[in-house]
Amino acid sequence: MGVTGERLPEGRYGRAAEARADRGLKIAGAVLGAGLLALISWFGYDYIAGQKVSGEMIKFDIAAADRVDVHLEVRKADGAKGYCTVRALAESGAEVGRKEVRFDQAAARIDEVVAVRTTERATAAQLLGCTAD
Secondary structure, eight states: OOSSSOOOOTTTTOOHHHHHHHHHHHHHHHHHHHHHHHHHHHHHHHHHHHOSEEEEEEEEEEEETTEEEEEEEEEEOTTOOEEEEEEEEOTTSOEEEEEEEEEOOSOSEEEEEEEEEOSSOOSEEEEEEEEEO
C-alpha cells in the first residue's frame, strides 16, 4: 500500500489552476483600471488647461428685495478677456435676475463682488459659467 502509485482526487485538495486564473484576471483588471484612470485624468487636464477663463462663486448675499451681491473669483490666462454669467433665483426656482460681467483686466486672478438686480426677492444665486472672447 504505497503512496507512489495512488492519485489524489482532482479538486479535493485545492484549486491551483483556478487560483492562477484568478490571479491573472486580477492583474489584467488592475492594468486596465490604471489605464482608464490615466485616460480620465488626461481628458480632465486637457479640458481644464483648454479653458482661458474659469470662475467660482465664493458666496452670495441677498442685499435687498431687488438686489443680490455675488462674490466671484475669476482665474484667466495672461491677456485673456472674457465674461461670466450670473443669475439670481426666486424661491420657486424661477430666474429673477441675470448679469454678464466682463473681465478685461490684465490680472490672472480677479476677486470681485457683483450686484445683480432682480425683478423680485431672490433666495439664491448661481454662476452659470465663464467664457473667453
